[in-house]
Amino acid sequence: MLAAAVPVGLVASVTLVWSSSHAAFVGTTATPQNTWGTGVVQLSNNRAQVLFDTTSEGLLVPGSSGHRCITVTYSGNVDTAATGVRLYGSLTGSTELANALQVTVEMSATPLSPVPDADCLSGLGASPYTYPTSTLSAFPSGYSTGLGNANGDTVSDWRPTATTDRARTYKISYRLPADSHPTSIQGKEVGMTFTWEARSHTPGA
Numbered sequence: 001m002l003a004a005a006v007p008v009g010l011v012a013s014v015t016l017v018w019s020s021s022h023a024a025f026v027g028t029t030a031t032p033q034n035t036w037g038t039g040v041v042q043l044s045n046n047r048a049q050v051l052f053d054t055t056s057e058g059l060l061v062p063g064s065s066g067h068r069c070i071t072v073t074y075s076g077n078v079d080t081a082a083t084g085v086r087l088y089g090s091l092t093g094s095t096e097l098a099n100a101l102q103v104t105v106e107m108s109a110t111p112l113s114p115v116p117d118a119d120c121l122s123g124l125g126a127s128p129y130t131y132p133t134s135t136l137s138a139f140p141s142g143y144s145t146g147l148g149n150a151n152g153d154t155v156s157d158w159r160p161t162a163t164t165d166r167a168r169t170y171k172i173s174y175r176l177p178a179d180s181h182p183t184s185i186q187g188k189e190v191g192m193t194f195t196w197e198a199r200s201h202t203p204g205a
Contacts, residue, residue: 039078062181067173069120074160080198084157086146094188098137104173105131111167
C-alpha cells in the first residue's frame with residue numbers, strides 16, 4: 001500500500017512544479033523605430049584658383065594695390081552659431097613684408113544675384129560692411145579672433161541658417177603703402193590661405 005502511494009505523490013509533485021513554472025500571459029506596447037541623425041555644417045566658395053599670386057598681380061613695389069571678390073555659400077542643413085561665419089588666415093613667408101602689406105575685407109550685406117566675378121565689377125550691393133584694415137601679419141589667425149560677429153550685433157556678421165541667408169560675397173583688397181620701401185622687404189614673398197569657418201554652436205556652449 002505504501003509502495004503504491006509513492007508514485008501518486010511523485011506525480012502530484014511533478015504536476016505542481018509544471019504548473020508553477022508555466023509562462024504567464026504578457027501584454028506589451030512599443031513605439032515605431034526611433035532614429036537619430038546628425039546635421040551638416042558645410043561651406044564652399046566659387047573660386048577654384050588662388051585669389052592672388054605673383055604671376056597675376058605682378059611683383060609689388062611701393063604703392064601697389066589690388067583686390068578680388070569671392071562668394072562663400074553655406075550648404076548645411078542646420079542653423080549656424082550666433083558667433084557667425086568667421087574669416088581668418090594662415091600666414092607664411094616674410095615677416096617684414098607681412099608687416100608692411102595692408103589688407104582690407106568687405107562683406108556684402110545679403111546674398112548677391114548675379115554673383116560678382118573675381119574682379120568685383122558688379123560691386124557688393126547696398127551697404128556692404130567694411131572690416132578695419134590691418135597688416136597681413138596682424139590678420140586674424142583663428143576662429144576665435146576671426147573677422148565676423150564680435151559684439152552680438154547683426155551688422156558685421158553672417159549667420160546662415162538651414163533655409164535662409166545662404167551666401168555672402170567678400171572683397172579682399174591689398175595695398176603696399178607708398179612709404180613702405182625699406183630694403184628688408186625687397187625680393188621677399190609672403191603667402192596667406194584665407195579660411196571661412198562656421199560652427200553649429202558657440203564655442204564653449
